[in-house]
Amino acid sequence: xxxxxxxxxxxxxxxxxxxxxxxxxxxxxxxxxxxxxxxxxxxxxxxxxxxxxxxxxxxxxxxxxxxxxxxxxxxxxxxxxxxxxxxxxxxxxxxxxxxxxxxxxxxxxxxxxxxxxxxxxxxxxxxxxxxxxxxxxxxxxxxxxxxxxxxxxxxxxxxxxxxxxxxxxxxxxxxxxxxxxxxxxxxxxxxxxxxxxxxxxxxxxxxxxxxxxxxxxxxxxxxxxxxxxxxxxxxxxxxxxxxxxxxxxxxxxxxxxxxxxxxxxxxxxxxxxxxxxxxxxxxxxxxxxxxxxxxxxxxxxxxxxxxxxxxxxxxxxxxxxxxxxxxxxxxxxxxxxxxxxxxxxxxxxxxxxxxxxxxxxxxxxxxxxxxxxxxxxxxxxxxxxxxxxxxxxxxxxxxxxxxxxxxxxxxxxxxxxxxxxxxxxxxxxxxxxxxxxxxxxxxxxxxxxxxxxxxxxxxxxxxxxxxxxxxxxxxxxxxxxxxxxxxxxxxxxxxxxxxxxxxxxxxxxxxxxxxxxxxxxxxxxxxxxxxxxxxxxxxxxxxxxxxxxxxxxxxxxxxxxxxxxxxxxxxxxxxxxxxxxxxxxxxxxxxxxxxxxxxxxxxxxxxxxxxxxxxxxxxxxxxxxxxxxxxxxxxxxxxxxxxxxxxxxxxxxxxxxxxxxxxxxxxxxxxxxxxxxxxxxxxxxxxxxxxxxxxxxxxxxxxxxxxxxxxxxxxxxxxxxxxxxxxxxxxxxxxxxxxxxxxxxxxxxxxxxxxxxxxxxxxxxxxxxxxxxxxxxxxxxxxxxxxxxxxxxxxxxxxxx
Numbered sequence: 001x002x003x004x005x006x007x008x009x010x011x012x013x014x015x016x017x018x019x020x021x022x023x024x025x026x027x028x029x030x031x032x033x034x035x036x037x038x039x040x041x042x043x044x045x046x047x048x049x050x051x052x053x054x055x056x057x058x059x060x061x062x063x064x065x066x067x068x069x070x071x072x073x074x075x076x077x078x079x080x081x082x083x084x085x086x087x088x089x090x091x092x093x094x095x096x097x098x099x100x101x102x103x104x105x106x107x108x109x110x111x112x113x114x115x116x117x118x119x120x121x122x123x124x125x126x127x128x129x130x131x132x133x134x135x136x137x138x139x140x141x142x143x144x145x146x147x148x149x150x151x152x153x154x155x156x157x158x159x160x161x162x163x164x165x166x167x168x169x170x171x172x173x174x175x176x177x178x179x180x181x182x183x184x185x186x187x188x189x190x191x192x193x194x195x196x197x198x199x200x201x202x203x204x205x206x207x208x209x210x211x212x213x214x215x216x217x218x219x220x221x222x223x224x225x226x227x228x229x230x231x232x233x234x235x236x237x238x239x240x241x242x243x244x245x246x247x248x249x250x251x252x253x254x255x256x257x258x259x260x261x262x263x264x265x266x267x268x269x270x271x272x273x274x275x276x277x278x279x280x281x282x283x284x285x286x287x288x289x290x291x292x293x294x295x296x297x298x299x300x301x302x303x304x305x306x307x308x309x310x311x312x313x314x315x316x317x318x319x320x321x322x323x324x325x326x327x328x329x330x331x332x333x334x335x336x337x338x339x340x341x342x343x344x345x346x347x348x349x350x351x352x353x354x355x356x357x358x359x360x361x362x363x364x365x366x367x368x369x370x371x372x373x374x375x376x377x378x379x380x381x382x383x384x385x386x387x388x389x390x391x392x393x394x395x396x397x398x399x400x401x402x403x404x405x406x407x408x409x410x411x412x413x414x415x416x417x418x419x420x421x422x423x424x425x426x427x428x429x430x431x432x433x434x435x436x437x438x439x440x441x442x443x444x445x446x447x448x449x450x451x452x453x454x455x456x457x458x459x460x461x462x463x464x465x466x467x468x469x470x471x472x473x474x475x476x477x478x479x480x481x482x483x484x485x486x487x488x489x490x491x492x493x494x495x496x497x498x499x500x501x502x503x504x505x506x507x508x509x510x511x512x513x514x515x516x517x518x519x520x521x522x523x524x525x526x527x528x529x530x531x532x533x534x535x536x537x538x539x540x541x542x543x544x545x546x547x548x549x550x551x552x553x554x555x556x557x558x559x560x561x562x563x564x565x566x567x568x569x570x571x572x573x574x575x576x577x578x579x580x581x582x583x584x585x586x587x588x589x590x591x592x593x594x595x596x597x598x599x600x601x602x603x604x605x606x607x608x609x610x611x612x613x614x615x616x617x618x619x620x621x622x623x624x625x626x627x628x629x630x631x632x633x634x635x636x637x638x639x640x641x642x643x644x645x646x647x648x649x650x651x652x653x654x655x656x657x658x659x660x661x662x663x664x665x666x667x668x669x670x671x672x673x674x675x676x677x678x679x680x681x682x683x684x685x686x687x688x689x690x691x692x693x694x695x696x697x698x699x700x701x702x703x704x705x706x707x708x709x710x711x712x713x714x715x716x717x718x719x720x721x722x723x724x725x726x727x728x729x730x731x732x733x734x735x736x737x738x739x740x741x742x743x744x745x746x747x748x749x750x751x752x753x754x755x756x757x758x759x760x761x762x763x764x765x766x767x768x769x770x771x772x773x774x775x776x777x778x779x780x781x782x783x784x785x786x787x788x789x790x791x792x793x794x795x796x797x798x799x800x801x
Contacts, residue, residue: 063113063150067121068157077104077150080111082133084142092136097129097147104129104150113150121152122189156197156251160186160241165255173229173261174361175222181211181259184218186241201246207237211259215246220257229261230298265303265358268367269295278332279376282340290319290332295352295369297328304328305355311370313348319375321350332373340379341413348373384410384420384463384473391461391475393443396482397451405434408441410463410473418465425460425474434459434479443477451481452517485577487517489526491585497552498603499567500594501559509589510552511545514573524548524575531570531584540569540589552587561591561603 063078085091095106095113103117104127111131127150133143162184169182190197201215212223220237237257244250271293278291297304308321308330320333330350353368386408393406412418422441424434434457435446443459456478463473497510514526528550529535530542539559543551552569567589574582592603774791777784 064153065115066153067119074114074116077113080131082143091133094132098127119152126151158189159251160188160200160253162186162255167257170260170262172264174226177225179222181220184239188243196244199245200241200243203240205238205240229263233261235259263300263303266361267298269297269306269352270369271295271371276373281378281380282338283380288334290334292329294329302356306352308352311349311351315346338377340377344377346375382413383471385413386410386475391477393479397449398484399445404442404444406443408461418467421464423462428460449481451483455481483519485518488581488583489514489516489573489575497589498592498600499589503554504557507554508551513549527574529572531572559591565591
């Protein structure tokens, strides 16, 4: 509305003219849509009837309401009228439907409709309402309900908006003029079917002269040719969209478009320098980096990738160059060791070429470049070098100590040619079998050798410069010990030969073979025979199979294991060495009882039964049994003697715990062996872990009082008197500093008052006229002697005198 109001009087007049035109158009539309037509005149009718046109009962115009109305009074929408309404006030108009009573009101008398709120077409473009005329008194409809529409008329109150903005776009650098970059689009919430409120045109506010925008489509294009990313790679454009076809009074909106120039391969690689110089030490390890060079390329990504190669140079095969894929550096690597004394410098020519070449830019020049690299070798003090890194030597295993077996040689590769001293790495010769002469490098034996213990010795020889002992060269001397015939042949395994009792003469009972720790060049050849003492025996014979094996055969049958369970045959084995060595090996043949298939069932000596034992054997077994019985009896008697008597000796101290109780028991029966378990503590349970051999340093259950302050026990109830008395005596013993450091027996002759059983104390039983006779205790044996002395008729009272 502000745009309409600011146009002055002429604009207001134009608006009024438009409103009248809309009203006339609405009226014509309603008349046309009502379907009413003039009826032909009827014959004989009233001439007024011929001129009268039948009309609908409802009369109203189609309603239009201008949106965003900001007047102080309700906005008049239209008027409803029924032919039934004679103006006498009997008809009442009722409005219902969308927005009735909340947005639209109707004068029930006149039918005038007003809008009470400001309407927004973008929120709701039309409202559907129902109108009805009813009798004011009875509310009975006098007309059928009819429906009509209130349409909200659009005004230009919404600016264009870029819903997808801000935009990000890219275009290749060096693009031709007019290359499309991106298309922007703005939307206007106003009615696109009415007027120009939603007709948008685009313009570029910021970003010229590099880019342009098409006014109707919003397509952004390049406005300059050959824009260079390496000069500037990003542009920020401001695009405006304005409605009303861009005329004055239209509303506008803006968005930003960030355009990035993407890279193309339009820059060849170029070395910053035409010559490079590097210095490396001759001790540089193989595959180490000698130098890194890089050709500059203003492009990025794959357009900056390049390959390096060595075009020419001296020392072919000495160096190689590769590309570092992360940095695109050319990395020069060492392929072979350097030697300052042989060659002290190298010259290389290196080329760098782009990997991905764009044929569109070949006119800019070759996409490669070359440079020269000079590598200077720096001399270092090198360790001695052996003339042969591996020296092979041989020595016989019977060589005498001090025999020379070979010589190693090393030299100083430096120009100073320092003297060399030799030594053996004792980690490779722990038993010190060899020595090396420090000056000449001659290796000799230092101990007797044994090929069977170690046939090859791998020695590391140190060559040390005399002027600089830190320079140490290392060589290998491989010493092979040659074999001599110094080991006699022996049985290949420990044979277990079994002979069945039912064997027949000439039967092979065992095939034997031999082994020899020596390794002659032409192989082993062994000769077998029975040793001289048994060569002519009548039981077995030996047959040499001449294939380094021999067979043992029986000469007879009828072997009996009762007669001889085992036979021992000495077998002589001789090798073919020079000189020949021999050994005698004993073959044990056990006679076995076999089944019909020749499977051994039992072998060796027969296990005789007990009935067949001799008298001497039986006597020996019987003597062992008697000896065992005597030992068992002695052990039992010793254990019995060690048992302590039930009654303690007089000279032994009697130590017992004080038993706390508050209940009367059964007299002497309760004190047997001082067992007070039956006198249960019914009321108070004391902590049994409290020690009685030290003065307690924690409060006791009852507060201790001196003897003068204690209450008279005779005044206490019977169920309390024993408890208080015993606890007081117990506390006296606990806190007595002169008490012995162990538990001692405490006896008390105190009786409670009112005891039905009278005195139960056993301490006073001797002084009473008791008719109990305890003389029978003397007949119970020595264990009851002490009780008989205490309670019998003997002068036991003297014990307590």
